[in-house]
Amino acid sequence: MTSGHSWQSIQTDVRKRIVGGVWQPGELLPTEEELAAEFNCARATINRALRGLAEAGLLDRRRKAGTRVAVDPTRYARLKINIIRLDVERRGEVYRHALIERKRTTPTDSIRTRMKLKNETELLYIRGLHIADESPFIYEERWVNVTLIPKILEADLDVISANEWLVRNVQFSSGDISFSATNIDAIEAELINSREGSAAFVIDRTTWQNEQCITSVRMVHKPGFRMRTLLS
Amino acid sequence: MTSGHSWQSIQTDVRKRIVGGVWQPGELLPTEEELAAEFNCARATINRALRGLAEAGLLDRRRKAGTRVAVDPTRYARLKINIIRLDVERRGEVYRHALIERKRTTPTDSIRTRMKLKNETELLYIRGLHIADESPFIYEERWVNVTLIPKILEADLDVISANEWLVRNVQFSSGDISFSATNIDAIEAELINSREGSAAFVIDRTTWQNEQCITSVRMVHKPGFRMRTLLS
DNA sequence: TATTGCTTTATGTATAGACATTATATTAAT
DNA sequence: ATTAATATAATGTCTATACATAAAGCAATA
Numbered sequence: 388m389t390s391g392h393s394w395q396s397i398q399t400d401v402r403k404r405i406v407g408g409v410w411q412p413g414e415l416l417p418t419e420e421e422l423a424a425e426f427n428c429a430r431a432t433i434n435r436a437l438r439g440l441a442e443a444g445l446l447d448r449r450r451k452a453g454t455r456v457a458v459d460p461t462r463y464a465r466l467k468i469n470i471i472r473l474d475v476e477r478r479g480e481v482y483r484h485a486l487i488e489r490k491r492t493t494p495t496d497s498i499r500t501r502m503k504l505k506n507e508t509e510l511l512y513i514r515g516l517h518i519a520d521e522s523p524f525i526y527e528e529r530w531v532n533v534t535l536i537p538k539i540l541e542a543d544l545d546v547i548s549a550n551e552w553l554v555r556n557v558q559f560s561s562g563d564i565s566f567s568a569t570n571i572d573a574i575e576a577e578l579i580n581s582r583e584g585s586a587a588f589v590i591d592r593t594t595w596q597n598e599q600c601i602t603s604v605r606m607v608h609k610p611g612f613r614m615r616t617l618l619s
Numbered sequence: 620m621t622s623g624h625s626w627q628s629i630q631t632d633v634r635k636r637i638v639g640g641v642w643q644p645g646e647l648l649p650t651e652e653e654l655a656a657e658f659n660c661a662r663a664t665i666n667r668a669l670r671g672l673a674e675a676g677l678l679d680r681r682r683k684a685g686t687r688v689a690v691d692p693t694r695y696a697r698l699k700i701n702i703i704r705l706d707v708e709r710r711g712e713v714y715r716h717a718l719i720e721r722k723r724t725t726p727t728d729s730i731r732t733r734m735k736l737k738n739e740t741e742l743l744y745i746r747g748l749h750i751a752d753e754s755p756f757i758y759e760e761r762w763v764n765v766t767l768i769p770k771i772l773e774a775d776l777d778v779i780s781a782n783e784w785l786v787r788n789v790q791f792s793s794g795d796i797s798f799s800a801t802n803i804d805a806i807e808a809e810l811i812n813s814r815e816g817s818a819a820f821v822i823d824r825t826t827w828q829n830e831q832c833i834t835s836v837r838m839v840h841k842p843g844f845r846m847r848t849l850l851s
Numbered sequence: 852t853a854t855t856g857c858t859t860t861a862t863g864t865a866t867a868g869a870c871a872t873t874a875t876a877t878t879a880a881t
Numbered sequence: 882a883t884t885a886a887t888a889t890a891a892t893g894t895c896t897a898t899a900c901a902t903a904a905a906g907c908a909a910t911a
Contacts, residue, residue: 393864406790406828418891429866434892450892451874460786461701464796468850469693554692558638562850564696568800568818568842586800586818594850596638610800618700618794618826625894650861661896666862682862682903 392428398436416454462619480519484548487514502600529604562594585610630668648686694851712751716780719746734832761836794826817842
């Protein structure tokens, strides 16, 4: 029997009490058992509701110590990282990918370090453009570990972008991503149709399969690009 | 009785099967009941394990249709947004905040639009610097809705940054955040001790309490700044 | 051919009860 | 007074069971 209280409605209710100041930052909440009595539901339902709020950073929960409103409410921004083509098409634009260069070579020291490669492994080096409505908006430089992913050598990267080929064909176990800003150089400027020195948004991403690096990519966005998301 | 299988170990196991290609993208997984039999646990435990993977974007789950490995494995980057002082102090540096300007004034049209203000509401306008080890690294421009948050007029923003005061004193219900890159102007350059035209990482953030805007802030980071996180 | 409605099935949620885990609080021993 | 052992209390997890819900598939209908 539901007794009219789902864990979601309880979560919303508790959230309102926090936002509304009924429970102040640092304040101890009633125990799960007490809340279960108040909302007339099982303790597990309360647990489900509070767990989400703790994951979102609104609550601090500790065994024995209880649940309290977070004093430094850490918020999280959740950025959706998906295939670039899908982002473009969702905006109603036509996506196209252009391969600029594709060669097998040994990487620079900084790349070798970042990818944690021991020996002088040969990698696949790819430079390409992501184009929306015939206007290039991302310049991409990528290194792919062909020892680990030999199949990519057979892929026609003129047709499908390396980005998409990898996402579809290789599952990764972990990755790290970083965001920064850079003044674009003359070559990049010409490729993405901008002025040299303009500030560009850059995403650096390295993905791993267990302990082995699959790929490392640097994506230089056309000046004016903005990445948005909702907070918590 | 645990029978040696926690939901976490099951989740890890399933994740390995996905990453390892045992279950291919698009492939249908066994039902929860079947997995419960395989792992010798209750269905609820399987549900708990798979739910997390679905939230992470690795699985698609639909009632009646079942659970399948995501075809377009959308990954999420989770960025932790907390008080700037804490970030600095965690790096072992000394944090300081400096107030540059503080006045009550009516905002520009673009700010009024962004904050969804109807009339000619007077706001609090604050300009400040975040300083680590005596080196300024963020320039901040902020608009605060004093009609909604009158208490901030009593705060000594020389001592505590508006950032921290707001986080501590005002709970918000929602917010949006965006990241971009900009060429800094001469004024900003001097404040954060950089060269005019350098590419800076910018965070724009607007927070809301229900339908009313609390504050809107633009944070210009010193060139070289990089925001990192792990993927999924 | 389309539409409507029924049945089935897999996931979603709720419950009560048990035990696990981990800090805190208390007590005993040194 | 400090330290070590023990009790206690709150959240964390697991189980078994039941019912809710959404969507797929099928059948009956117009």
